[in-house]
Amino acid sequence: MLIFEAIIDGIRDIKDHFGRTLLQLLGIILGVGSIVATFSLSVAGKEASMKYYRVSGGIERIWIGNKQSSKVTQDAKANASKGLTYADAMAVRAEAKEIDLVSPVSEDQMTIRYNGKESSRSVMGVTPAYSPISFFKVEHGRFITDADLQGAARVVVLGTTRAEEFFGSDNPVGKTIFVNGAGYLVVGVMEEKYFSFDQKHNALRWMNRQMYMPITTAMTRKGEPLKQGRISFMHARMKDVKRHKEAVAELERILFRQHHTKDYQVFSRVANLARNESENKMYDVTFMICGLISLLVGGIVVMNIQLASFNERVREIGTRKAVGAAPIQIFFQMLTESLLVSVFGGFLGLFVGKFFTQGIALLTKDPAVVTPSTVVTAMIFAAGTGLVFGMYPAIRASRLNPIEALRVE
Numbered sequence: 001m002l003i004f005e006a007i008i009d010g011i012r013d014i015k016d017h018f019g020r021t022l023l024q025l026l027g028i029i030l031g032v033g034s035i036v037a038t039f040s041l042s043v044a045g046k047e048a049s050m051k052y053y054r055v056s057g058g059i060e061r062i063w064i065g066n067k068q069s070s071k072v073t074q075d076a077k078a079n080a081s082k083g084l085t086y087a088d089a090m091a092v093r094a095e096a097k098e099i100d101l102v103s104p105v106s107e108d109q110m111t112i113r114y115n116g117k118e119s120s121r122s123v124m125g126v127t128p129a130y131s132p133i134s135f136f137k138v139e140h141g142r143f144i145t146d147a148d149l150q151g152a153a154r155v156v157v158l159g160t161t162r163a164e165e166f167f168g169s170d171n172p173v174g175k176t177i178f179v180n181g182a183g184y185l186v187v188g189v190m191e192e193k194y195f196s197f198d199q200k201h202n203a204l205r206w207m208n209r210q211m212y213m214p215i216t217t218a219m220t221r222k223g224e225p226l227k228q229g230r231i232s233f234m235h236a237r238m239k240d241v242k243r244h245k246e247a248v249a250e251l252e253r254i255l256f257r258q259h260h261t262k263d264y265q266v267f268s269r270v271a272n273l274a275r276n277e278s279e280n281k282m283y284d285v286t287f288m289i290c291g292l293i294s295l296l297v298g299g300i301v302v303m304n305i306q307l308a309s310f311n312e313r314v315r316e317i318g319t320r321k322a323v324g325a326a327p328i329q330i331f332f333q334m335l336t337e338s339l340l341v342s343v344f345g346g347f348l349g350l351f352v353g354k355f356f357t358q359g360i361a362l363l364t365k366d367p368a369v370v371t372p373s374t375v376v377t378a379m380i381f382a383a384g385t386g387l388v389f390g391m392y393p394a395i396r397a398s399r400l401n402p403i404e405a406l407r408v409e
Contacts, residue, residue: 024305024338027298028345028385029352032378034291036353037360039374042284048197049273055195056204057134059269060241062099064251065233067265086219087227088258089234095254098247101237103129106218106229112211113178114166121162123179123211125218133237136207141173141188144214152216157188161208180221184213244270295381298345299389302338306393310334314400321402331398338390339383346382350375 053059066083089104096102106125111118130136131143138157148155156177163172172186190212193204202208219229238247248268255264310317317330354370 024298024302024341025345025348027294027301028342028382029298029349031291031293031295031298031385032346032349032382033352033356034287034294035378035381036350036370036374037356038284038287038291039377040353040357040370041360043371043374046277049276052195052197052203053269053273055135055193056207057235057269058237059273060238060244061133061269062236062238062244062247062251063233063267063269064236064255065265065267067263082228082230084231084234084255084264085227085258086215086229086231088255089231090227091258092234092236092251092254096236096247096250098238098240098243098250099236100239101129101133102234103127103133103236104215104231104234105130106215107232108218108222110180112162112166113181114175117166119165121211122209123156123213123218125215126212127215130212130235133235134207136193137191138188139191140171141186143188143190144212148214149216152220153214154182154184154217155187155213156184157190157212158186159190159208159210160192161205162211163189179211179213182221238268241270244268292381295385298342299385302341302386303389303392306334306338306390307396309337310393310397317397317400318402321400327398330400331394334394334397335387335390338393339386342382342386342390343379346379349382350378353378 050059053061064084084104086104086106089102092099093102104127108123108125109120110123112121112123124130126144127149128144128146131138139160141157143157144155147153156179158166158172166172166177167175172189175186176183177186178184190207190210193207194202195204196202215231216226219226222229224230236247236251238244240247248266248271251266252262255266256262321327321330350370357370
């Protein structure tokens with residue numbers, strides 16, 4: 001009953017001094033708006049990165065590529081190494097205990113011809129593991145099989161863009177397309193891959209533009225021995241994300257034994273996420289401090305106006321205490337006023353924060369979303385500001401001596 005009466009009295013005082021209340025609201029609104037914008041951009045960026053990884057192979061995927069020669073010390077061992085080879089991928093598959101899938105890729109530009117149309121396009125030599133390790137499924141027909149690999153079969157699988165480019169609306173499966181002058185049977189068409197950070201550009205459109213053939217076919221057609229055949233890069237999938245450090249260390253140990261020099265580079269998506277999160281924390285903390293400073297200024301304004309309100313109402317408060325109002329009642333009345341203003345300012349700040357978020361996202365082309373946790377956090381900060389900065393005026397009012405108060409002119 002005490003709290004309910006304090007809320008009624010607080011609402012009444014806010015209505016009676018609405019102009020003064022607006023000044024109190026301003027700092028709270030801007031502070032909450034800044035916090036909402038900060039959390040929304042940060043959370044949305046992390047969610048977008050995770051979603052991108054989920055549709056393109058998951059965070060358990062590791063990328064291994066050749067290091068540029070300028071970054072490698074050119075000693076005898078470095079000169080003897082020819083970069084990543086198919087044999088390296090086979091060694092990783094056979095020996096790595098933390099890895100369950102390995103997908104070597106040999107990528108080259110080849111001349112593609114069908115029905116009078118001729119173009120130079122990227123073709124990837126891959127193994128059957130490429131499909132599951134990339135979360136890339138076949139929509140029509142089939143993907144590369146172990147039998148294709150063993151027989152160096154002249155078969156290709158097309159991305160949706162390449163299928164449309166050469167075959168239009170026709171189904172390419174079962175038809176023959178010419179690659180570097182040799183006929184290849186089209187055995188499958190991949191699903192269309194799509195992911196957009198800004199709802200405008202497809203970040204995975206490069207996958208739709210690819211063509212795939214058995215890696216053994218790609219190497220033998222170039223006249224390279226299979227084991228010594230160079231690859232462009234390879235993907236590896238770790239068994240347990242929690243052991244990503246051990247998986248990376250194991251890969252590097254095997255590759256170093258194969259090459260005797262570090263002319264390769266290993267990138268773990270888990271490590272990349274952690275690195276990005278660490279770098280983004282600086283920006284998150286900076287914007288958070290700006291929001292808290294705004295709330296601090298708003299809190300100071302709330303406290304000053306509450307003190308001014310107390311000075312104006314000294315006789316009123318003294319009279320209430322003289323007729324029997326307990327100090328705790330006075331305390332709750334003053335504190336409730338500051339809390340109501342802060343909570344109401346926080347509520348309005350949510351809309352301002354959403355506006356800030358949409359504006360920043362529009363300018364930076366980065367994703368942004370206001371989540372329920374962001375709303376709750378912002379409102380807690382707003383209520384906390386009212387509680388902390390409303391405490392001093394409330395304590396002063398509750399300790400007021402009614403006799404001295406009634407003497408005030």
